[in-house]
Amino acid sequence: GQQVMQIPQYQHVQEGEDFTTYCNSSTTLSNIQWYKQRPGGHPVFLIQLVKSGEVKKQKRLTFQFGEAKKNSSLHITATQTTDVGTYFCAAANAGGTSYGKLTFGQGTILTVHP
Amino acid sequence: NAGVTQTPKFQVLKTGQSMTLQCAQDMNHEYMSWYRQDPGMGLRLIHYSVGAGITDQGEVPNGYNVSRSTTEDFPLRLLSAAPSQTSVYFCASRRGRGSYNEQFFGPGTRLTVL
Numbered sequence: 001g002q003q004v005m006q007i008p009q010y011q012h013v014q015e016g017e018d019f020t021t022y023c024n025s026s027t028t029l030s031n032i033q034w035y036k037q038r039p040g041g042h043p044v045f046l047i048q049l050v051k052s053g054e055v056k057k058q059k060r061l062t063f064q065f066g067e068a069k070k071n072s073s074l075h076i077t078a079t080q081t082t083d084v085g086t087y088f089c090a091a092a093n094a095g096g097t098s099y100g101k102l103t104f105g106q107g108t109i110l111t112v113h114p
Numbered sequence: 115n116a117g118v119t120q121t122p123k124f125q126v127l128k129t130g131q132s133m134t135l136q137c138a139q140d141m142n143h144e145y146m147s148w149y150r151q152d153p154g155m156g157l158r159l160i161h162y163s164v165g166a167g168i169t170d171q172g173e174v175p176n177g178y179n180v181s182r183s184t185t186e187d188f189p190l191r192l193l194s195a196a197p198s199q200t201s202v203y204f205c206a207s208r209r210g211r212g213s214y215n216e217q218f219f220g221p222g223t224r225l226t227v228l
Contacts, residue, residue: 009154031214042204043157045216088156092213100145100213101172104157 004091006105014113019076021108023089030094032072033102034063037086046074069094079112086110116140120205120220127195127227135190135223137205143218145208146188150174150201151222157204163188164211195227 005024013019023032031050035043047056049065049072056063062075072091076083086109090102121136139146147162149172159172163182177199179191188207192199202224206217 006156033216035217042219042222043206043217044219048214048216050214090157090217100211101159101162102213102217103159103173104149106154106156 004089004103004105006089006108008108009106010109010111012111012113013079015081016078019079019083019110020073021087021089021110022071022073023091023105024071025091027070028094029069029091031092032065033090034072034074035088035090037088037107039085041085043088076110079110081112081114084110084112118205118207118218118220120203120223122223123221124224125226127192127225129195129197129227131195133192133195135192135203135205135225137188137190137220138186139188139205139207139218140186141207141209141218142185143207143209144185144211145215146182147172147206147217148178148180148188148190149204149206150199151204152201160190160203192225197227199225200227201225 033048034046037043047063053067054065060077064073086107088107089105118139144165148160149157151157158174160178161180163169169180202222204222205220208215208217
């Protein structure tokens with residue numbers, strides 16, 4: 001089945017430092033979504049990337065989709081304590097008849113020290 | 115709109131007991147799914163449904179049953195609970211059958227099997 005590798009598993013930063021998490025797939029993706037889960041909470045949708053090379057920004061968050069549509073990244077500039085949580089990518093394979101099944105990466109747990 | 119609701123929030127079972135985790139959504143979404151979340155393993159798909167009367171297996175279906183008799187409800191049944199099923203369970207829904215729409219997650223059920 002499809003595998004999506006997400007790294008790093010953990011990231012500890014000082015407030016104000018930048019943070020990046022990466023997702024990699026061995027297969028070409030149709031689209032990739034990013035979710036954030038606060039401690040004790042449930043995943044919440046952040047954004048979706050569909051086009052090759054696509055870059056989207058949400059305030060301090062920048063999302064990129066690779067040219068080959070096999071990898072993606074989420075970059076946070078100048079982290080704040082409100083950024084604490086687990087960030088997941090969720091990817092769907094291109095083609096096939098998988099009824100749009102999304103495979104989640106393992107998640108990156110972000111800790112921000114004030 | 116209540117969104118996606120799940121009951122119960124917490125449950126403790128003994129090995130061999132059976133139970134049903136309830137999930138309901140009021141957004142008229144076609145696609146509903148169940149995930150389990152374990153430390154370091156992200157969210158793994160158990161079962162999903164693309165509409166009333168249609169269900170299919172995900173990555174980790176063994177030990178779980180589902181049915182979808184209405185658009186709104188998608189219960190998950192544990193047939194004979196095992197300690198390996200100790201986990202946090204999330205139900206999710208989204209519009210349409212493809213992967214291009216955001217998923218809305220319920221608050222989760224924390225299950226412990228002794």
